[in-house]
Amino acid sequence: MTSVPSETLPAIVNRMATADPDRVFIQGVDGRSATWGQLQSSTIDWAARFLSLGVKRGDVVVTILDAGVDAVSVWLGLASIGAIDAATNPEFRGRMLAYAINNCQPELLVVAPQYVGIVETVATELQTVKRVLVLDGDGNRLESQLPGVVALGDLTPNSADTAAARDQVRVPEFHDIACITYTSGTTGPSKAVKLPWGQLHSINLGTFPIEDLTPSDVFYCTTSHAHFGSKSIPYHAAMAGGQVVMRPKFALPSFWDDIIKFQVTTGMLVGSMADLLLRDSTGPTGPTSLRNLFMAPLGSNYREFSEKFGVRVCTAYNSTEGGVAITSGWNPTNSSTVGSLRKGYPGFEVRLVDANDYEVPDGTVGECVIRSRVPWVMNAGYLNNDSATASAWRNGWFHTGDALVRTPEGDYIFVDRLKDAIRRRGENISSFEVEADVLANPDIAECAAVAVPADSAEDEILLFAVRRRGATISPQDLHEDLQSRMARFMVPRYIEFVDELPKTQATLRVIKAELRTRGVGPDTWDAKSKAPQRQASTVAEK
Structure with a gap:
């Protein structure tokens, strides 16, 4: 492609809804889909619903959904009125679920019907929740011990509501918070990360060599609603002018079926997933429509995967809080690499430091710290956790908590999480x-x-x-x-x-x-x- 739009996703939706309203943008594996025009209309309808529930600019709304058309529409509806979607993992239970909700201090929850029972188990522990919107779609009021339960069917906006919403929606800027996402919690309690729109945009510019993507590309999104990938990947597809196929989570038996059915060209895998697919005797024996693959970390057999299925592979160093400061480009030759320093916009700097933040020489393990010359392309801190924010951003650099080594040639090698x-x-x-x-x-x-x-x-x-x-x-x-x-x-x-x-x-x-x-x-x-x-x-x- 010749140029990449420097726009937030809602801005792209508005532009494409005018230029090509009937083109399908999102395709769910459940059969549901949304054209550009439908996504714009759905965004307005959701904005009207949230306004009717009293949601205001700056409010944090916790959503417990599956990734797909509804989840994207809910997110964009909140963003269009300046509210913030705090996606919470539907796999959380008990103490972890109550913590994740309470930490965001929401007054409103948006919950898929299959997760209502799970939320009900922590109903007595919810501290700030006043309303719960259930996406049942049938308009029947629900009996529940949760506070202020309302069904989606009870909030069908009329023409006056829609007109009022159109007057209040706006296109977010790069400095606005696009969403709140919890860290994976692999080394300890999860933290709620505030991700600006500029960060999502920067991540997408650095993940694939985006100049090699075209409007014919079909992206495959298999990340949970709770992972920022369920937002960045549709945004990435929009930046490329392509389409996105969404499955709520990765499923080994469905991977190649989805690739072939939807003619997917561009996907993302954890290296271990790629290794499993390579060993799967029921999969294809040669190339399919898939030609672009982001793999992080690189699997032990990534070259074999690339050659067998005819895909070009790239990798990068990234985390929920980061913005892809280290990237490999296509087909890295070193299986241990996470790439080299990203050049150009947004001006990332990377250092490897010791426990006192002094830089270590090449060949020595150090903690990776990052900063950028451009604002809003990295996390805006942790929600309601000032001490964690101050600790992570000490001395003007974001401390990743990851141990890396840099070679004299400028290649970065991931060593471990510091806590591991x-x-x-x-x-x-x-x-x-x-x-x-x-x-x-x-x-x-x-x-x-x-x-x-x-x-x-x-x-x-x-x-x-x-x-x-x-x-x-x-x-x-x-x-x-x-x-x-x-x-x-x-x-x-x-x-x-x-x-x-x-x-x-x-x-x-x-x-x-x-x-x-x-x-x-x-x-x-x-x-x-x-x-x-x-x-x-x-x-x-x-």
Whole structure:
């Protein structure tokens, strides 16, 4: 494409609703779709509904929905009146759900009917909620212990409501908050991140080499409503002038069916997802319509995936709070890379620093800190958490909490989350590197390494692993294999096989905080005793 619009998504919707109103922009895998004209009309209708419920500029509204046409329309309706969508994970339960809602201090919740029962379980814990809008669509009033429940069908706007809404809506600017999204919580409690429109725009400019995308591209969005991808990917498609296909979450059995059915050209995968697809014997044996793939982190077999399916692959370094300051371009040659410093707009700077924020030399592990010369292209802080905001933005740089290494050639290598790093026998160990070695064993499908207390002041390594289907490898077999090809200080002392690893619903990243809390259990095999803890303790008692 020759140019990329420097517009927020609502501005693009308005422009395209005039230029090409009948062209489908969003296609849901459930069969629902929205043209540019329909999306503009739906935005106005939602604005009218929210105004009738008393929503004002600056209000935060918590939404618990599935990604799709309704979720995008609700988001744009809120944005058009200056309110803010705080998407909350429908997988949250109990304490986590109550915390996520209360932290945003909303007066209004918008909930899909399938999640009403889940929200009802925390009804007595909700501190600020006065109204709950349920998207049932049938107009029947609902009986619920939630406060002020109203059904979508009761809020059908008439012509006067619509006209009044048109007079009040406005197109947001880059400095306005586009949405609030919770961090994945892989290392601790989730924080609510304020993402400006400028940040979403910057992310989209840096993810793919956007100059290589065209209006013929069809994007595939499989992220949860609670992940910023469910907003940035439709926006990305609009910036390219293309279309977007939306599935509420990634589903391995549906991936290739969706690609073929909707002629998807442009997708995004976590490396582990790509590895699973590569091993799936029911998938295609060669190229499909898919030609552009963003993969982060790169899977161990990303080159094989690229060659088999005829796609060009790119990667980047990013987080909920960041704005893609490090990116690779197409087909990186180094499987460990996250890319190099992004050039040009918006003028990102990256440093790797020690615990006191002093820059470390090339080849030395340091925390990645980022800033930009352009305002509003990175997060605007954490909602209702000033201390976390001040800590993350100390000394004028955003501290990512990630450990990276820069090569003399300017290539950045991801090492680990700082909280996931392991200190053992005087050595600093990357859990990422331990896992890479474990995954080289053909019987291991997935794994996660975490630190657990040792007899001394340092750590031991606990490895949780998932066997490949049909594999019978024992913990001792795996330990012996790792001893034969890993540095001694990196070989896990503890090994436990599990059926699955706990993961974030949006991006399928392993929640290591949960594994650390779980720790060594009765079924954990110990290299010192050559037995599971249950058996070892029985022997010790005798």
